[in-house]
Amino acid sequence: MDRSDAVELQALKSDSFGRIALMRGADGIPFVRRDLRFVPLWLRAPAWWLARREARALRCVAGLPAMPQLLGWDGRVLDRSFLDGAAMYQRPPRGDVAYFRSARRLLQRLHRAGIAHNDLAKEANWLVLTDGSPGIIDFQLAVRGRQRSRWMRLLAREDLRHLLKHKRMYCAHALTPVEKRLLKRHSWLREAWFATGKPVYRFVTRRILKWEDNEGQGPKP
Incomplete structure (x- = not known):
């Protein structure tokens, strides 16, 4: 059209x-x-x-x-x-067990499609739609690959860890023992990012592009 x-x-x-x-x-x-x-x-x-x-x-x-x-x-x-809703930080799903249960199913469907989002630590990339259900946006850093490959399974696990971090923030009482153990497990990818990638990211975004850490929304007006 x-x-x-x-x-x-x-x-x-x-x-x-x-x-x-x-x-x-x-x-x-x-x-x-x-x-x-x-x-x-x-x-x-x-x-x-x-x-x-x-x-x-x-x-x-x-x-x-x-x-x-x-x-x-x-x-x-x-x-x-267009997905009609608000970012998670604008409409926090506090105590909403159904939201996080649906979000995990949504993430599983994404991974079965051969996509790892790779940027779900940002609350701005999680939506709370008008009916209270979850949505996912901003696929600029998404990675495509074979679902069962070792690399994609690692990225999918990191996607899930980021979702569970949000669940811990807004719905901690609903974390299962398995989810708590997953939150404690830090992959080599995360450690490498914090040791090398994140300092470079901060330098580029804050010093060169003049961004502030504004939930991934870019520069403040």
Whole structure:
């Protein structure tokens, strides 16, 4: 469907890797647009790489519930379906056992599709939809692969650990003994990230891009 005549309803986020806005198409249906045309010239290559990565991941989750569906990607603009809800930190699911039970099932479906999200530590990437159920967004760092490969199983376990950390924050009484043991197990991947990757990430985002740690929303206005 042609969305060139879409109308912007609301700016959702703007950072060094693109501008994200809630749009309304000619059919009246809202959708979300990531527009790379606002990206500084020196960052267009990594912004394009991240958007292409997201588009490929969204193709893999086509048809899955509570996840964005890819509507279009032309190398400059990525359009995806709109999920009506609020980020977890905006509408915390405190004491909501059903939410975390559904979130774990949703994560299992994602992993069965051959996708590890790889960025679920951010509460901004977990939604509480209008009916109170979970949703997952922002697939820029998602990894595709064979579900049963050692690498994908490791990434899937890290996805689950991040979900359980949120559960510990908002619904600790419902953690099972198995979940508590999983939270205590730190993989080599996590240790490597904290030792090498995270310092580099902080330097780039805070010193170069001038971001603040704002739940993954990019720079504060």
